Amino acid sequence: MERSRDQNRLIVSTSPHIRSEETTQHIVWSVNLALLPAALMGIYFFGPMAAAIIAVSITTAVLCEYGYQKALKKRVTIDDGSAVLTGLLFGLTLPPSVPLYIPFVGSFVAIVLAKQLFGGLGFNIFNPALIGRAFVQISFPKLMTVWLEPTAAFVFIDAKTTATPLGILKEEGLQKLLEHSGTYLNLYTNMLFGHRPGSLGETSVVALLMGAAFLLYRRYISWHIPVSFLSTAGLLAWVFGGSEGLFTGDPVLHLLSGGIILSAFFMATDYVTSPSIRKGQIIFGIGCGFLTMLIRLKGGYPEGVMFAILLMNCFSPLIDRSFRSNVFGAAERKGLLK
């Protein structure tokens, strides 16, 4: 149990390229800050319940991390901001109408099962927030498919329930979606600013892009994963996403809808659960984009981003491994020829 922590730190050579404790802490808090505009927009559109969901989610995450580390007599690391980030990210992926035990259960699973059991920050294989999200998605499928019409007022209102743009696109087609918002221009502007039903932190593309630009500018995240992710998804949406044959899809619509922007910049770029080598990151991004569109266009779920990133998380150690040892499986081949 009491394996020396310094020894462990030396071994963490794969994913988190942590130069010193301070910089990690700094980066994580900056990511939290970068998510703030999107969170505020979510609260603006979906009312104070959204704030309550985010608050419960963050509090649970921090308390779980604290409790776990106390119980196992480890050093408490809640000040590094990673628990806050997990809670915040998880909260932002929830529909704005969920009862408050859902952020509680999800944050608990994210921190305890997906992060701390693996040995804490730096060792987890899967993005904790997404594991939490997938866990509640499958446990409470009914509650997780209720979406609210945005009210845009910071007030308590019994908002109407409705379907998300992706849901409408999947079940009824583009025509129906246009009927909802009138013109293309209206549709795009609404989607851009976040005036659409969806998870509470994913709707406002503008706010998310502001945060992402800040992180890119400070070089806290690199462009490789988001760019390869989004361009693959856009390309596939254009080629296969249309109802009138190949090359009739609407890539812009697909990129603006669902949680793809939030995920591409803030989740797929997670240092710990994505490959550490540039080439690997590009493959990771392409994989995410491909799987997202595969699930959106052909799969059972309207939105595929969450599963796509989790699936690529599975492959991330494999990608890293294959770039590290030049030719993958070289050892085997030598053995076979003997």
Place this chain on the structure above:
Amino acid sequence: MSDANQISYWELIKNGILKENTIFKLALSLCPAIAVTTSLKNGFFMGVAVVFVQVMVNLTVSAMRKFIHQRIRLPIFMLVISGWVTVVNLLMDAYVPDVYKEVGLYIQLIVAFASILARAEMFASKNRLTPSLFDGLGMGLGFLVALVFISIFRELFGKGTILGVSIIGAKPLLILVLPAGGFFAVGILMALFNWLYARYAAKPGAH
């Protein structure tokens, strides 16, 4: 193991349930541990089928231990096992058709349980009838107990019921009766077993 005469029958059973628990300690025969444990009823009948096969195989092998030629011992064991599995398969299909409909495939796959072949080879082929009976019973019960624990956990927290009777009145965590939750449940219960075992059973003097 061959000095089984000195071991009491109770010890043999305890060995199967705790020290060499097929699922939690030896980590064998894991497939049904997840596949059929979505409800207590399925888990229980699967366990019973395994107890039956393990006991009958042990008895058959023990009875024939002096008669079987060493060279073809393993194929003979396999034949004996698959024979008894066929029997239990037919019986379950006839008498508990609703369970069989859901767990039938896994009943048939008892044939491939390494643990059954292992007990036949390691114990029954070297011991007299009665110890073999109790060894089979212990190993089978260990499997049954593990399955019952896992299925109670999953049915109660996944469906809110026990044996189909509503206890909680809601479906608390649907994931537990789904594939992913099955892995989580077994992993957590296994860790719990390890923890309790290390704390109580493994201490010197506890025996």
Place this chain on the structure above:
Amino acid sequence: MGAELIKLFELIVSASLVNNFVFTWFLGLCIFFGVSKKMETAIGMSITFTAVMVISAAISWLVFRFVMVPLGIEFLMIIVFIGVVAGLVQGSDTIMRKVSPGLYYKLGIYLALISTNCIILAVPLMNVGNKYSFIESIAFALGSGLGFSLAMIIMASIREKIELADIPVPFRGLPMAFIIAGMIALAFTGFSGLITL
């Protein structure tokens, strides 16, 4: 013809991803957990497994269709199929040792593990249950084998990565492997609904 090919392709994708043997059928778990500690063994096992699965599915199908059905002894399929698998393993063991000692040296140890593995036996049983044709049976076996290989390789790469992680003592080893498998299964849920068979 095109529709036939698409059906076969769907069968392979379904057996390998949507209804992955490990993550939705829970078959082959002993091997999956036992052999996925090192990448090299995982790869060796995957190759051997897929090959044996396809061949045994083909032989079992022929035996079932042309021997057991005419004789009306379908209820003996467990005994017959395990015989087919055991015979095949024994046969390939002997042939491999003679023809390619190098390959035998590399893969031979896995062969011994195969005859008592449920996944090999499950494929012919499921082929019978689903009334697949000969070609479909082979496609199903191939898809299953590929899915199993994928699962093994992913698992091995993850386990190598967390080898030195500070995991709580009761969870070390197998329990943690189960938790990871659960998370992979969670990710694989995303494939559900991809193909309706």
Place this chain on the structure above:
Amino acid sequence: MTGKDILKITLNLAVIYIAGGLIIALVHAATSPIRYHNKVVAEELALKSLVPDADKIEKLGDWKIHEKDAKYFVAKKGEATIGYIVQSYGKGYSSYINTLIAVDRDFRVKKVKILDQKETPGLGDEIEEDSFTDLLKGKDADHLKVLKTETTEYVQAITGATISSRAVTDDAVRNGVKFIKATITGGGAGHVGR
């Protein structure tokens, strides 16, 4: 290997095969009527539960939908035909949904029973529940249509499970009802299944 060994091995195998064969044959013989009975009884019960007031249900023939084999039956009370039962499949989210549909003599749905489905647990699998299948009661082929809005004239979709609702209503049940209507009234085998 000596001759004695060979003799022993042969003897081993002979004993095992004879004893094993005997036991399995006995069990097979003893259980096969029960197993057969179980299957027949299960099917009869399912049919019976659909038209409880019928005292005789006879198979009329087979048909195909989604390349799957399905059957259809006539339900009689005494000599009078009181309705029909048709088995049908609908293409759902992740499975073909196997349904039994009972219709009256005007080909309106009396009752629908889902025999087998693998839809999303907790969401699509609600099609199995009475709260959904009851919505189909009394509808004819023209009104077997899923709407997402509130409706009693048509069938209201299960929240979050429109595809599964449609697979049952618009695909399995509607095609089944159309087929049985065409077959009975047209006399021939109207083929509406895709």
